Amino acid sequence: MEAYTGFASVYDMYMDNIPYDDWANNIKTLFQKYDMPMEIVCDLGCGTGQMTRRLKAMGYDMIGIDISYDMLMEAMQVEDSDGILYLCQDMKDFELYGTVGAVVSVCDSMNYLKDTDELLTVCKLANNYLDPKGLFIFDIKTEHYFKKLGSSTIAENREEGSFIWENDYNEETRDNLYYLTIYEENEEGTFDRYEEEHLQHAFTVDEIKSAIEKSELQLLEVLDVSTMQAPKEDSDRLYFIAREVIK
Template sequence: MEAYGGFAQVYDEFMDNVDYHQWCDYAAKLLAKYGAKDGTLVEIGCGTGTGTMLFHEKGYNMIGIDLSQEMLEIAESKKEEEEIVYVLQDATNLQLPYAVPAMVSIGDSMNYITDYGDFTKVLERVNEYLEDNGVFVFDLKTKKYFSDIGEKTIAEDREDSSFIWENYFDEETNINEYYLSVFVRAEDGRYDKYEEEHFQRGYTLNEVKKAVEKLGLKLEKIYEAFTDNEGTEENDRVYVVVRKN
C-alpha cells in the first residue's frame, strides 16, 4: 500500500489543526540564526506545499522535494508563484542542479526514513549539495513521542471524509506503524475507501549525533521544539541544526 496516495486528497483537511506558521516561523528563525536568511532553500518532504509557500513568503527561493506524486500534484495546484519548483525525488538519492545555502525538513518527514542506513544517506546527499558552511534544519519526533502513543486507534469524521488510524509502536525496533483507512465522498454521494500503511522511526538523539559525525558534518545544536532549550530524549519533538564544514 502506498503512503499518502488516497490520503493526499484530504491531507490538508485533516491537518488543519497543525500550526504550520509556528513550524515555519521557528525553522526560519533557526535558519537565520545560523546564517541562512535568504537565497535558495530546499525543502525535503514538502508534501502538499503548505510550508513551502510559507517559506517562500519569507523571501526564500523554494525547491520542494517529495516522494509522493499525489502530494506534489496538490502542491502544484495550490502554488501562486512560479518561483516555487516542485520535484518528485527520493531524498536518499537527492540530486540538484547546483549547491544551495540551506535545506529544511519539517513535519517529521525525516521520521519516515525508517532505515538508519537510509537516514545516513539522506544526510550524505544533503552534505553533497550544501554550499560550504550551508545549513540543514530538520525536526524529528522522538522515540518517547511514539512510545507514549503506543497501541492506539484514532478516528475522525468530517462532512465529506473520515479516517480510522490504528497505531502500533515496536519498542525493540523503534518503528511506529500506522494502518490508515480513509473514506472520501465522491460526486455521486458514495464513499471511496483508501487503505494505506505508514511507517515512522523514533530516532534517538545519539543515533542522530553518530550519523552527523560519521559524515563530517558539524552538529550546531539540537533544540527542544519551539524553544531555545537544549533538546533531550524527554522531548516529544526536537529540531536539529547541522552545518557543512
Template sequence: MAVVYDRLMKDAPYDLWVEFTKQMIVDYQPDTRTILDIGCGTGEITHRLQQIGFQLTGVDLSSDMLTVAQQKDPRANIQWLKQDMTNLEGLDQFDCVISYCDVFNYLVEESQVKCAFANIYDALHSDGLFLFDVHSLEHIHNDLSGATFAQVQDDLSYVWFCDPGEEDNSIVHDLTFFVQSGEIYQRFDEVHHQRGYMLDDLKDWLEDTGFLIQQISADFNSHYSTEGERWLFVCKK
C-alpha cells in the same frame, strides 16, 4: 492521502516551523536565499517561505502530493521535483535544506538515514544550514505506539491505528478513510511505516557525515531541553 492531507493536517504547527526556519537563518546563515524543502508534501511550508522572499525547491516522493502543492499557486516561482531523499540528483549549492513533519522517521533503516544525511550534505554549499525534525522516542512509545485515532465529519471520516512495528522504536500507521464522492462514500486504505532513532545515534551520524551540530531542541522550545514530542536539529556543513 494527498487529496485529504491538508484537512487532516489543519492543526499542524506550520507557522512555528516557518518562524523556526526564519530565526535559525538569522542566527546561523543570514545570507540565505535558496532553500531546499525535502519531503515537502502539499507545500504548506514551501509556499510560506517563498512568499516571504526565499527561493524554494520542493522535493517529495509522492507525485500526488506535489500536484496538490503546485495547484495551490501555479504562478509561484517554486521548482517541484519528485525524488527520493536517499537518492537526490542534480541538487547542489543550496544555502539551506529543511525537512520537517517527521519526514526522517519514514526512513526505517539506519543506512537510509545516513544516506539521506550524505545527500543533503552534498546539496549544500560550504557553510550551508540543515534544519530537520524527528519524533522523539518518548513520543513514539508513550503517545503513538498502540494508540487509535478517529475522526468523523459529514464528508470525511477516518480510523487510524498505530501499532508497534517489528524493528526497535518503529510504528505502523494503518489508516482507513471514507471520503464522500457524490452520494456515496469511497473507502481507501494506506499503511505508513515509521521508525524513531536514539538521539546520540542521530548526533553521531550527522557528525560522521561532516555536519556541525549547532543546537538541538524540542517542540520549538529552548535548545537546552530535549524533552518533548519533536526533536529539532540545527546543523551546518
C-alpha cells in the same frame, strides 16, 4: 502499499492542526541566528508544500522534493505555488542542479527512514548539496512520542469524509506501523474508501548525532520544537541543526 495516495487529496483537511506558521517562523529564526542569507532552500519531504510556500512567502527561493506524486500534484494546484520548483524524488537519492543555502525537512519526514544507514545517506546528500557554511535543519519525532502513542487509534469524522488512524509501536525495533483508512465523499454523494500503511522509525539522539558527524556536517544544536529550548526527556519533537564546514 504506496503512502499518501488516497490520503493526498484530504491530507491538509485532516492535518489542519499542524502549526505550520510556528514551524516556518522557527526555521526563519534559525536561519537568522546562523546568518544564512536569502538563498535557495530545499524542502525535503515537502508533501503538499505547506512549509515550502511559507518559506517562499518569507523571501526564499524554494525547491520542494517529495516521493509522492499525488502529494506534489496537490502542492502544485495551490494558487501561491508559482515560482516553486517541485521534484518527485526519493529523499534517499535526491538530485539537485546545484548547491543550496539550506536543506530543511519538517513534519517528521526523516522518521520515514528505516535505519541509521538511510539516515546517514540523507545527511551525506544534504551535505553534498549545501553551499559553504549552508544549513541542514530537520525535525524528528522522539522515542518518547512513539511510546506515548503506543497502540492507540485516532479517528475523526468531518462532513467531507472521515479517517481512522491505527498505531502499532514496537519498542524493541522502535518502528511504528500505522494503518490509515480514509473515507472521502465523491460527486455522487457516496464515499470512496482508501487504505494505506505507513512505517516510521524512532531514532535515538545519539544515532542522529553520529550520522551528522559521519556525514562531515557540524552539529550546531538540538532543540525542542515546541519551546525552541534544550530538549527534555518528555520532548515529542526535536530540531537538529547542522552546518556544512568542509567546502
